[in-house]
Amino acid sequence: MTVGSFTRVFRRVFFTAVALVSLFLGGVVCLMCQVLAGRDAPTYRVDGHVVSHEQGELPVGGDDGAVRHTIGIDAADGRHYSLTTVGSGLDLPPGQPVALDVSTADGSIAYLRAGGGVLDLRAGVIRPVLLIVASLLALGAVYFGAVRLNLYPPLATWLAVALGAVLSPVAVFVRV
Known part of the structure; x- marks a missing residue:
């Protein structure tokens, strides 16, 4: 060569x-x-109520004392949503009325409104x-x-x- x-x-x-x-x-x-x-896509509001609440430890290492909350929500549009977060933001009892702001881009939940408070569930920037x-x-x-x-x-x-x-x-x- x-x-x-x-x-x-x-x-x-x-x-x-x-x-x-x-x-x-x-x-x-x-x-x-x-x-x-997608993070800042328009949303539409759906009312619903909490049907289940689970609380547990994190499956992997992390902050000591951090608690994982998982709730199930039945919405007025007939869909069932399941949310999981770390911290006390989703510490809601079953039967609690909630309002969900659902993204039009991908159907994910952007905000959860319950009891006068708003929980931002969007990904960070x-x-x-x-x-x-x-x-x-x-x-x-x-x-x-x-x-x-x-x-x-x-x-x-x-x-x-x-x-x-x-x-x-x-x-x-x-x-x-």
Whole structure:
């Protein structure tokens, strides 16, 4: 194998690797944006009442004295919801009337209203935002390295960026 053919093979492999890394990192960014959009999706209210309440220890290590509460709720729309949290937020007796704010995006419960209090059951924003920032920094580093190494022309680098940007939403919805 000559130096010229080795360089051609290396460039093809490197181009493929850059395209796959951009696909993966773009997919992470799209998925985390989807998580953030689902978190703040519109909700609709459903009334119901608590039908069961279980309380127990956490199955794995954690805070000493932390208690897991699981409640079952029969809603007015005929559905049965089951919620589990750590802490005293779901310490509700059976028969307690509740109002649920159900997300229109995925059917999860965003808020539970009971006895004048509101319990926010949505996922946090710190992890998705940190993953978006880390993925974008890694993507920038990959492209900076690819152009800086001059392994192939900048046009090919931008083609890899375009390929990753076009295919990453597909990867998110197919759940690669």
